[in-house]
Amino acid sequence: MTMLAHAPHAHAPMTVGQIMATVMLALVPATLYGFWLYGWPAILLWSVAMATALLAEAGTLLLQGRAAKATLLDGSAALTAWLLALSLPPFAPWWVAAIGSIFAIVIAKQVFGGLGQNVFNPAMAARVMLLISFPVEMTLWAAPTPMFSGHAPGFLQSLAITFGGAHWDGMASASLLGHVKTEFTRGIDLVSSLPAHFASVHGGLQDAAWGRRAGSLGETGGLLLLAGGVFLIVRGIITWHAPVAMLLGVAAPALLAHAVDPAHYLGVLPHLLSGGLMLAAFFIVTDPVTSPNTPAGMFVFGLLCGGLTWVIRSWGGYPEGVAFAVMFLNALTPIIDRYVKPRIYGRDRKGQSLQIEAKGSVK
Amino acid sequence: MNPLSRFFSGLRARGGVHPDGRKGLSAEPPIRILPMPERLYVPLQQHVGACARLSVLVGDKLLKGQLIGASGGNISAPVHAPTSGRVVAIGEFPSPHPSGLPGATVTIEPDGDDRCIEAVVPNDPFDLSPEEIATRVGAAGIVGLGGATFPSAVKLKLSRKSGISTLIVNGGECEPYLTCDDRLMRERASGIVEGIRLIAYAAGAREMLVGIEDNKPEAIAAMRLAAAGSEVQIKVVPAMYPMGWDKQMIQVLTGREVPAEGRSAEIGVLVHNVATAWAVYQAIRFGRPLVSRVVTVSGAAVVAPGNLEVPIGALAADLIAASGGLLTQPQRLVLGGPMMGTQLPHLNVPMVKGSSGLLALTGKEIGLPQPAPCIRCSNCVRACPVGLLPLEMAAHIRAADLSAAVGFGLKDCIGCGSCSYVCPAHIPLVHFFNYARGELAAQEKGKLRTEATRKLADSREERMQRIAREREEAARQRAARKAAADAAKKAAAMEAARLAATENQEELV
Numbered sequence: 015m016t017m018l019a020h021a022p023h024a025h026a027p028m029t030v031g032q033i034m035a036t037v038m039l040a041l042v043p044a045t046l047y048g049f050w051l052y053g054w055p056a057i058l059l060w061s062v063a064m065a066t067a068l069l070a071e072a073g074t075l076l077l078q079g080r081a082a083k084a085t086l087l088d089g090s091a092a093l094t095a096w097l098l099a100l101s102l103p104p105f106a107p108w109w110v111a112a113i114g115s116i117f118a119i120v121i122a123k124q125v126f127g128g129l130g131q132n133v134f135n136p137a138m139a140a141r142v143m144l145l146i147s148f149p150v151e152m153t154l155w156a157a158p159t160p161m162f163s164g165h166a167p168g169f170l171q172s173l174a175i176t177f178g179g180a181h182w183d184g185m186a187s188a189s190l191l192g193h194v195k196t197e198f199t200r201g202i203d204l205v206s207s208l209p210a211h212f213a214s215v216h217g218g219l220q221d222a223a224w225g226r227r228a229g230s231l232g233e234t235g236g237l238l239l240l241a242g243g244v245f246l247i248v249r250g251i252i253t254w255h256a257p258v259a260m261l262l263g264v265a266a267p268a269l270l271a272h273a274v275d276p277a278h279y280l281g282v283l284p285h286l287l288s289g290g291l292m293l294a295a296f297f298i299v300t301d302p303v304t305s306p307n308t309p310a311g312m313f314v315f316g317l318l319c320g321g322l323t324w325v326i327r328s329w330g331g332y333p334e335g336v337a338f339a340v341m342f343l344n345a346l347t348p349i350i351d352r353y354v355k356p357r358i359y360g361r362d363r364k365g366q367s368l369q370i371e372a373k374g375s376v377k
Numbered sequence: 378m379n380p381l382s383r384f385f386s387g388l389r390a391r392g393g394v395h396p397d398g399r400k401g402l403s404a405e406p407p408i409r410i411l412p413m414p415e416r417l418y419v420p421l422q423q424h425v426g427a428c429a430r431l432s433v434l435v436g437d438k439l440l441k442g443q444l445i446g447a448s449g450g451n452i453s454a455p456v457h458a459p460t461s462g463r464v465v466a467i468g469e470f471p472s473p474h475p476s477g478l479p480g481a482t483v484t485i486e487p488d489g490d491d492r493c494i495e496a497v498v499p500n501d502p503f504d505l506s507p508e509e510i511a512t513r514v515g516a517a518g519i520v521g522l523g524g525a526t527f528p529s530a531v532k533l534k535l536s537r538k539s540g541i542s543t544l545i546v547n548g549g550e551c552e553p554y555l556t557c558d559d560r561l562m563r564e565r566a567s568g569i570v571e572g573i574r575l576i577a578y579a580a581g582a583r584e585m586l587v588g589i590e591d592n593k594p595e596a597i598a599a600m601r602l603a604a605a606g607s608e609v610q611i612k613v614v615p616a617m618y619p620m621g622w623d624k625q626m627i628q629v630l631t632g633r634e635v636p637a638e639g640r641s642a643e644i645g646v647l648v649h650n651v652a653t654a655w656a657v658y659q660a661i662r663f664g665r666p667l668v669s670r671v672v673t674v675s676g677a678a679v680v681a682p683g684n685l686e687v688p689i690g691a692l693a694a695d696l697i698a699a700s701g702g703l704l705t706q707p708q709r710l711v712l713g714g715p716m717m718g719t720q721l722p723h724l725n726v727p728m729v730k731g732s733s734g735l736l737a738l739t740g741k742e743i744g745l746p747q748p749a750p751c752i753r754c755s756n757c758v759r760a761c762p763v764g765l766l767p768l769e770m771a772a773h774i775r776a777a778d779l780s781a782a783v784g785f786g787l788k789d790c791i792g793c794g795s796c797s798y799v800c801p802a803h804i805p806l807v808h809f810f811n812y813a814r815g816e817l818a819a820q821e822k823g824k825l826r827t828e829a830t831r832k833l834a835d836s837r838e839e840r841m842q843r844i845a846r847e848r849e850e851a852a853r854q855r856a857a858r859k860a861a862a863d864a865a866k867k868a869a870a871m872e873a874a875r876l877a878a879t880e881n882q883e884e885l886v
Contacts, residue, residue: 020811021715022797022807028799130750130752130753307753307769309759356766357764367638
């Protein structure tokens with residue numbers, strides 16, 4: 015007697031683990047570039063985040079009495095930690111990454127019921143928690159000191175930075191958005207603050223675009239993240255709707271406001287290439303668990319997320335607003351899903367059966 | 378489709394998946410005739426509707442095409458002897474269903490002569506009236522051969538009544554592995570084209586469209602050649618599952634959409650399968666009832682996959698034997714295509730009119746995945762050709778909230794399995810929906826039964842009250858009559874007394 019099986023008797027060759035692995039593959043170029051740019055401390059911080067996340071996942075599964083192996087192998091915890099690590103200041107102490115990973119896995123994910131059940135993106139939830147709880151550590155950016163260059167910290171020095179709390183020369187650098195915000199509070203507008211910022215990094219806007227500036231790994235690798243995102247769209251892992259809408263949501267108001275008042279509003283390019291926007295657009299708002307179900311819903315979600323990011327950056331108290339915007343929109347996802355649904359074949363948008371108008375034609 | 382939804386969902390027909398076709402396994406060898414098996418097991422129930430009524434006895438000698446089961450009702454189809462021979466048994470035999478439960482079956486021992494019953498056929502079938510053609514299609518036991526097995530004559534008569542303008546002949550064959558329609562179109566195109574013209578004539582359709590997926594260039598070429606000079610138009614549609622869903626085919630070919638809970642006839646369209654058109658051609662032109670069909674035998678466990686023309690009632694085991702046997706023990710036997718076909722319990726079940734394919738699949742082909750948690754990736758939403766939200770429906774069904782699932786469109790689900798196919802978490806989505814729909818049907822049946830019971834109880838109550846009322850009324854009337862009689866008696870007595878008194882007075886005076 016064979017076990018009763020049901021159709022379909024064939025299956026697309028894709029698993030959850032493969033999806034996670036492909037997303038991580040798309041993160042590799044930006045991550046390696048970041049490692050090169052910030053050296054050993056970045057690698058150490060990333061490793062701490064990854065290890066803690068896997069341990070936290072295994073621990074919570076053990077407490078729940080569930081088999082840990084399959085869940086650990088699906089790669090979701092590793093991906094969360096990876097994304098979190100990319101959003102941290104590269105010279106941050108180890109415990110920032112560890113606390114962030116534990117919070118992301120235990121509080122933001124497992125408490126809600128594990129994979130697929132969380133309301134908020136775990137990486138962003140953890141980042142927001144860290145930013146609110148440890149504002150000093152979370153805003154200490156380092157200027158890039160590419161590996162093997164003269165002024166890069168060596169391995170032992172790096173261990174001291176990450177695990178010993180040692181300070182490093184470049185650590186007073188500000189990120190572009192942070193610098194602009196600080197200067198505003200001092201009454202200095204963009205006309206004078208921007209050139210000063212670019213003068214402090216190596217070669218002006220050109221270098222900034224390529225990421226040779228202070229910021230998180232996810233910020234400096236912006237263009238490589240864009241490439242990774244395009245790879246995911248081509249592979250069919252994500253759709254274009256949310257990323258394009260999010261970039262549009264930032265770019266459109268930025269274009270308008272910058273045209274009206276260039277002294278107070280950053281232009282389109284600094285907005286697009288700063289902060290966590292690229293990371294969020296291709297790797298965070300595309301998180302299937304915490305985003306809407308339908309392509310149109312994803313577009314609305316991305317657009318609102320981008321718009322809110324621009325609002326927070328321009329008028330909010332924090333220099334960067336991506337993580338806050340993402341969490342806010344995560345909370346709105348069920349509402350978007352409620353109102354943005356596909357039309358059912360043979361029915362109108364309200365779910366009523368289509369009416370036959372003239373003979374043989376249906377509108 | 379409005380421009381906005383076009384923008385978000387792409388330009389093609391919505392939803393759908395692109396499973397590995399695996400049609401190359403069986404598409405190239407020509408159709409072979411299955412050597413006549415030693416026994417044929419012909420079930421009486423091979424169609425949607427009432428079971429056919431047995432009309433033979435054990436020991437009867439039969440000719441090919443002779444009636445063995447008459448149509449059992451308005452929606453039913455007769456069953457005929459697939460070859461000449463003798464009825465050796467009538468009784469229960471495992472049906473081609475996952476359960477393998479027995480069904481009423483006539484067992485025939487072929488005599489090897491394959492002698493046909495005589496048929497009267499007109500020189501030109503178009504001399505027949507459309508009604509006569511529909512009647513003959515019904516008498517030939519033709520049912521929808523695409524798998525739905527709905528009696529074709531019923532569809533023809535209904536179409537004539539509701540006045541259709543377009544006949545669409547479905548040559549989509551979107552199920553992977555299956556190539557029986559493909560081979561039929563390559564080899565028997567002119568017969569199919571005549572069948573199409575006959576169906577259109579019987580149904581009163583002016584426009585005749587044949588939709589064929591672009592992955593069958595040889596079939597398209599053969600059909601184009603056969604249709605040249607006739608009104609039959611061959612249309613190429615993109616290969617995509619489920620392009621063979623009749624409503625999808627209608628939308629792609631005509632741009633019209635069938636209203637929900639409605640039939641295609643409401644928008645003036647009738648859909649038939651290419652194999653049905655071939656069967657109609659055989660029945661009307663030669664008077665041959667539907668007693669055989671082309672079945673694809675395929676799957677990696679089969680030695681020589683291909684297409685066989687098999688008499689109805691041949692066992693799956695006969696088909697496998699004629700295809701060179703099995704290379705390895707198959708992990709799963711499937712009747713039909715892999716997307717919507719049903720599992721077979723074993724090879725000792727007969728082929729019926731709706732059997733389009735017999736697949737012996739290896740574990741590698743089916744994959745044996747373990748379900749994982751839903752990550753809400755919405756691949757199922759994008760794959761659904763109907764526009765449903767499978768992940769939400771499944772979540773609510775898991776929570777035993779069937780009415781919420783209905784709110785997401787459970788009743789509009791066509792069970793195509795596209796959602797289950799793409800799900801990276803391997804959640805058996807369509808299985809959930811089939812379960813829920815069965816559960817809903819059971820609930821509704823239960824509700825009807827309760828309703829009927831309540832009605833009976835109510836009417837009994839009412840009847841008892843009425844009887845009591847009538848009794849009371851009768852008693853009252855009796856009492857009234859009695860009272861009236863008493864009063865009359867009294868009055869009479871008084872009158873008599875008065876008269877007597879008067880008389881006395883008179884006497885006194």
